[in-house]
Amino acid sequence: MGNVTIKMLAKQLNLSTAAISKALKDSHEISAATKQRVLNLANELNYTPNPYASSLRHRKSKTIAVVLPEVADSFFSLAINGIEAIAEEKGYHVLIYLTHESFLREQAILKDFQSGRVDGVLMSITAETATYQHIHALHSKNVPIVFFDRVCDEINTAVITTNDYESSYKATQHLIDAGCKKLCFLSISNSLSISNKRKQGFLKALADNQLVAQFSNEIICGNDSDSNYKLIKQMMQQKNRPNGIIASVEKLTTDVYLACKALKLKIPKDVKVVSFSNLSAATILNPSLTTITQPAFKMGKTAATALFKALEKKNVVLKNESQVIASELVVRESTKN
Amino acid sequence: MGNVTIKMLAKQLNLSTAAISKALKDSHEISAATKQRVLNLANELNYTPNPYASSLRHRKSKTIAVVLPEVADSFFSLAINGIEAIAEEKGYHVLIYLTHESFLREQAILKDFQSGRVDGVLMSITAETATYQHIHALHSKNVPIVFFDRVCDEINTAVITTNDYESSYKATQHLIDAGCKKLCFLSISNSLSISNKRKQGFLKALADNQLVAQFSNEIICGNDSDSNYKLIKQMMQQKNRPNGIIASVEKLTTDVYLACKALKLKIPKDVKVVSFSNLSAATILNPSLTTITQPAFKMGKTAATALFKALEKKNVVLKNESQVIASELVVRESTKN
DNA sequence: CTGAAAGCGCTAACAA
DNA sequence: TTGTTAGCGCTTTCAG
Numbered sequence: 001m002g003n004v005t006i007k008m009l010a011k012q013l014n015l016s017t018a019a020i021s022k023a024l025k026d027s028h029e030i031s032a033a034t035k036q037r038v039l040n041l042a043n044e045l046n047y048t049p050n051p052y053a054s055s056l057r058h059r060k061s062k063t064i065a066v067v068l069p070e071v072a073d074s075f076f077s078l079a080i081n082g083i084e085a086i087a088e089e090k091g092y093h094v095l096i097y098l099t100h101e102s103f104l105r106e107q108a109i110l111k112d113f114q115s116g117r118v119d120g121v122l123m124s125i126t127a128e129t130a131t132y133q134h135i136h137a138l139h140s141k142n143v144p145i146v147f148f149d150r151v152c153d154e155i156n157t158a159v160i161t162t163n164d165y166e167s168s169y170k171a172t173q174h175l176i177d178a179g180c181k182k183l184c185f186l187s188i189s190n191s192l193s194i195s196n197k198r199k200q201g202f203l204k205a206l207a208d209n210q211l212v213a214q215f216s217n218e219i220i221c222g223n224d225s226d227s228n229y230k231l232i233k234q235m236m237q238q239k240n241r242p243n244g245i246i247a248s249v250e251k252l253t254t255d256v257y258l259a260c261k262a263l264k265l266k267i268p269k270d271v272k273v274v275s276f277s278n279l280s281a282a283t284i285l286n287p288s289l290t291t292i293t294q295p296a297f298k299m300g301k302t303a304a305t306a307l308f309k310a311l312e313k314k315n316v317v318l319k320n321e322s323q324v325i326a327s328e329l330v331v332r333e334s335t336k337n
Numbered sequence: 338m339g340n341v342t343i344k345m346l347a348k349q350l351n352l353s354t355a356a357i358s359k360a361l362k363d364s365h366e367i368s369a370a371t372k373q374r375v376l377n378l379a380n381e382l383n384y385t386p387n388p389y390a391s392s393l394r395h396r397k398s399k400t401i402a403v404v405l406p407e408v409a410d411s412f413f414s415l416a417i418n419g420i421e422a423i424a425e426e427k428g429y430h431v432l433i434y435l436t437h438e439s440f441l442r443e444q445a446i447l448k449d450f451q452s453g454r455v456d457g458v459l460m461s462i463t464a465e466t467a468t469y470q471h472i473h474a475l476h477s478k479n480v481p482i483v484f485f486d487r488v489c490d491e492i493n494t495a496v497i498t499t500n501d502y503e504s505s506y507k508a509t510q511h512l513i514d515a516g517c518k519k520l521c522f523l524s525i526s527n528s529l530s531i532s533n534k535r536k537q538g539f540l541k542a543l544a545d546n547q548l549v550a551q552f553s554n555e556i557i558c559g560n561d562s563d564s565n566y567k568l569i570k571q572m573m574q575q576k577n578r579p580n581g582i583i584a585s586v587e588k589l590t591t592d593v594y595l596a597c598k599a600l601k602l603k604i605p606k607d608v609k610v611v612s613f614s615n616l617s618a619a620t621i622l623n624p625s626l627t628t629i630t631q632p633a634f635k636m637g638k639t640a641a642t643a644l645f646k647a648l649e650k651k652n653v654v655l656k657n658e659s660q661v662i663a664s665e666l667v668v669r670e671s672t673k674n
Numbered sequence: 675c676t677g678a679a680a681g682c683g684c685t686a687a688c689a690a
Numbered sequence: 691t692t693g694t695t696a697g698c699g700c701t702t703t704c705a706g
Contacts, residue, residue: 286623
């Protein structure tokens with residue numbers, strides 16, 4: 001650091017630090033003439049206010065945190081784009097924390113936020129997160145939190161989601177309409193809200209089509225691509241294997257495709273596949289992938305907008321800022337008849 | 338904020354704030370007994386030190402910045418993973434800034450860093466960046482900067498790159514070996530170091546194979562996928578269209594594939610394609626894509642490690658921490674004969 | 675219109 | 691071993 005400070009400006013101009021401070025924020029109690037002098041010198045010396053001194057004084061950091069499982073994922077990276085767009089506009093800084101699906105890490109991160117490091121938090125919880133004490137603790141310290149995608153309904157705040165239940169239902173119906181009778185849902189968690197909603201939508205579509213309990217319909221995948229690949233391959237080797245698969249998250253797509261390739265099963269002839277995914281390369285896959293495309297960018301933007309509402313005005317009831325933004329089923333070759 | 342402070346602990350324990358401060362950092366000049374009392378109360382009240390007060394005092398923020406063009410890109414998102422892994426280990430916080438290839442934005446971001454907001458910077462410059470005054474200004478304030486991937490050679494510091502020239506040469510030779518005689522290089526910038534090195538490698542391979550000047554061999558793409566698509570399509574409609582394409586960045590792949598599809602040109606029969614890419618879905622594209630896979634995660638880690646060396650020790654000559662980490666040519670169907 | 679002084683929370687000399 | 695004091699840089703009363 002070792003930078004030019006208000007004190008230096010004050011000395012050079014024979015003014016008090018108070019006067020400088022006020023002049024710099026264009027206070028009406030400073031004459032136009034001195035304002036000019038101050039601004040000139042500040043520019044000349046390239047003065048930049050120390051943000052930490054300012055934070056200490058104001059008890060505000062002008063910084064928000066984004067806490068999420070992973071960044072190498074097209075949903076999350078697009079969501080970050082949305083968040084960043086709003087933060088930039090508002091002049092806030094964005095700290096990023098990756099949990100890599102570790103509950104312990106999530107706890108540690110939120111604990112740190114009790115220090116006042118950030119003014120607000122945007123988060124998507126881990127697939128492991130099943131208790132919420134750590135979130136409650138932060139929330140009760142009046143740090144506003146907005147959840148997006150992987151939300152926590154136990155906290156009284158805004159949750160920005162997509163229509164997981166409906167779009168999963170729709171995708172399942174789409175598979176059924178394409179002739180699939182043996183369907184499998186690839187989940188990643190038992191506790192995650194999105195996993196459950198997507199699964200419920202799936203199950204309801206099965207029920208509505210009298211397809212319940214015909215088949216062992218669910219696999220819970222983990223965080224490791226290798227073992228997911230094996231799990232899927234194993235399932236596809238069974239005599240009574242599924243002929244329709246719905247992957248609840250993007251990263252499972254590659255494993256499904258590779259498992260089918262290894263077993264010489266043709267998509268969509270032998271098995272049809274649809275995935276929740278924002279992969280821009282979905283159109284150029286082999287075969288091109290039918291996706292439930294989530295409004296990732298918009299969800300990030302909306303979540304950030306809600307958070308800033310709480311940061312900028314008092315008495316905002318964040319709960320009321322909750323939004324559900326629709327996903328889109330984009331039909332491609334992987335579910336063709 | 339409004340949190341429990343050292344002062345409160347001091348009052349409750351009838352100690353001075355200095356004693357508390359020392360006890361909390363396990364100073365040897367505090368008795369074991371009082372240390373225990375302090376720790377107990379601190380835990381009980383859930384004390385978390387105010388990082389901004391500490392930053393102000395120490396003139397250190399324990400925060401680094403990552404400045405890059407985009408996060409929705411598998412190279413950069415993997416690099417962030419690498420950076421975050423090291424930062425987490427070191428107990429540093431990571432501020433993220435996206436330039437979206439805007440030079441103006443890059444300037445503004447770096448200007449802000451003059452305030453001492455961050456202890457160090459990791460960056461990949463924009464495709465527009467052709468002057469370096471803004472970087473010099475920051476660097477001369479003794480804020481360590483480490484470049485990765487899209488580096489700036491004008492600054493005397495560490496640059497972490499991959500072997501752009503060699504891998505581009507190798508990929509080009511691979512296309513030539515596969516029978517391509519009319520090659521096209523898709524660039525994204527005239528000023529970017531990586532673009533130039535990749536192009537040089539390409540041109541050298543052409544020259545070594547007596548293929549120079551047979552063909553208008555280069556297209557400069559922009560930041561907009563639509564117009565890139567049109568540019569590529571237009572080129573592929575020419576009578577003398579290329580039969581081998583090397584895409585210098587991942588995002589151009591989709592445009593190439595779609596343009597070929599639209600024109601009913603078969604990859605690899607009519608045109609072979611290789612791309613600098615870290616897309617995990619490369620294996621399941623139609624056809625699977627031959628890539629120059631960059632060591633993204635490792636580059637992020639290495640860049641962060643170099644930066645922390647400078648942050649933790651004095652008199653580290655960052656220039657000496659520069660590294661070139663090899664990419665790998667992964668041959669798949671898109672260049673098959 | 676300008677200045678003096680206090681304090682945000684923490685820490686490092688220096689005293690006791 | 692513990693306490694006193696001063697100050698990091700900035701802002702905000704309150705006085706002048």
